[in-house]
Amino acid sequence: MTIDRSARYIFLFLITGLLSCTVHRQPTTTESWEFVDNDTEPVARHEAAFVAVGDRYYLLGGRGIRPVSVFDTRTQRWTEGAKPPVEIHHFQPVVYGREIYLLGAMTGEYPGETPLPHVYIYNPDRDEWRQGHEIPEDRRRGGAGVVLHDGLIYLVCGIRDGHRGDHKNWLDAYDPATGAWTQLPDAPRPRDHFQAAVVDGKLYAAAGRTTVAATNPFANTIGAVDVYDINSGRWTTLDRELPTRRAGTAAIGLRDKLIVIGGESDTQEPAHAEVEALDVNSGLWTAMPPLVRGRHGTGVILDDDHLIMASGCGQRGGQPELADMIRAKLK
Template sequence: MFFLVACGSSEPPAITPPEGPTPQTGWHEIIATDSSAPTARHEAAFIGIDDKYYLLGGRGIKPVDIFDNKTQVWSSGAKPPVEIHHFQPVVWNKEILLLGAMTGGYPGETPLPDIHVYSPATDSWSTGPEIPADRRRGGAGAVIHNNKLYLVCGITDGHRGGHVAWFDEYDLKTGAWRKLPDAPRARDHFQAVVHGSKLYALAGRTTTAATNPFANTIGEVDVYDFKTGAWSTLSDTLPTHRAGNAAIVLNDSILVVGGESKDQLLAHSEVEALSVATGKWHTLDSLSRGRHGTGIIHHDGKLIMASGCGHHGGEPELDDMIVYELE
């Protein structure tokens, strides 16, 4: 089972290899037992359910890649009905929900009007609830908290503009949408997380293709308190400003992993951890190869990433999986 939130120390998590005769230190690539590999893709999603990992979406229409942690083999699943990219997935009742997504080509991608659902049990896609017409956007953060789905920020006009600070709630049981107070600032190309009773919006940018699509990165961390219904902003900013990053809660820290920026051609390899208790940042071991446009999983004592893009922009797309052993 996957745990994104757990009890633990307020200090950043210890990321060290386990004891053993020949441990592999740091991030390293994992090769499937049959030499199978994930499909090279980016602006995609990587998420886990039970003992399997799922790589979904990305530019073009690509099949779902499924990694079985027991057999250590990749297999291919069904293709989505439409091109789906620039989104953060969530899991609900062992199905994967894709929303806050774009479709189409750069730079004028359009937001998808519906939530799309992939069911691992049947290896099938279905179209879920419609997103209100005046709240559709891509590159948004998506989380689930207390049986409700939350969609935060995003961009309405592909990579050309239309940055929004919108914050919306969808009740997964009643099917009702509700507008909530806007975030303190707009951002897109990022991932949000929930720790305890708070939502954190970290990293990202306000994308403007006409000037520089990799510029305007955001360091501020905006926090929504579900108990008070109010937003606040932390005093410490993200040390390495970037977008297209992955994010995950690990014990009482929030990790921002990888990404892209105007400052370098290579995708970022930085892994930086925010202590929820102190609001301070700490630097952890860097990825073995930088990447953006994918996700990160915590499972079976490991952090795992697959695919993504190795430079800022769209090339080269990666077809590997890298792992970090947690203490």
């Protein structure tokens, strides 16, 4: 039996109307994730950063003082770069002027880590670190979301007292050219251990938690998604929550999608492998192919037609630290 195109559309419309779950099984935007095989590997780390500058990928920071791991896409090999001048962890990096800016970060040991008082900058061309502008004392925090938009770096939410508490719903704009800091309207709620992303001129804060080590550091995960319209200066909260609550996630804006990847929570011992995408136009979440191995405490980059991740932690907490790279091809 054959079904003509118009009948097929009517059938799909009726089926869609019967769906009641939040995650809609629409066609995915990536193929399955896979390990990237080569004869070198990065320094294992988590609570770190993963970014691309030019034709190289960079893993930076993490607990302890770890050298930068550099992946050259031309030679397909990892090499080691310079160590940072201080321990830097729990941050989301941005690339500005071919340099990597680290702010909204912590230093020190669990559970009483302290926010770093300065911006730190890594220059990939010279393989050099330097200390940047001072962060206003009353706005310092770690575990925050950080994005770059139109020459300004936005720092959203975070936690001031390591993993013990003092969660913030702050939003600030930092001008890396002048060092100026501007306080912007507070987000609807505090959160830490998450990554932010910009899609179509709007900053999205999704996932994360309010960490309290004394009770359960993996609890208090947040489902609500808060959105800041950079042009109007107003916050809103979406009607639909993140389907899988978790913290320690990676996030990226891709076309008209916000993609939230991996993480950790108190619902399972292994790190989360879920990859969920929000269509910012329809407000619907889609389940995408899961990671080949779950992880938290790292980042995701887009290079040509692939999403790529490296390192991170394979279970909630701090072990095992991973020394691998995975990728998924965009459809």
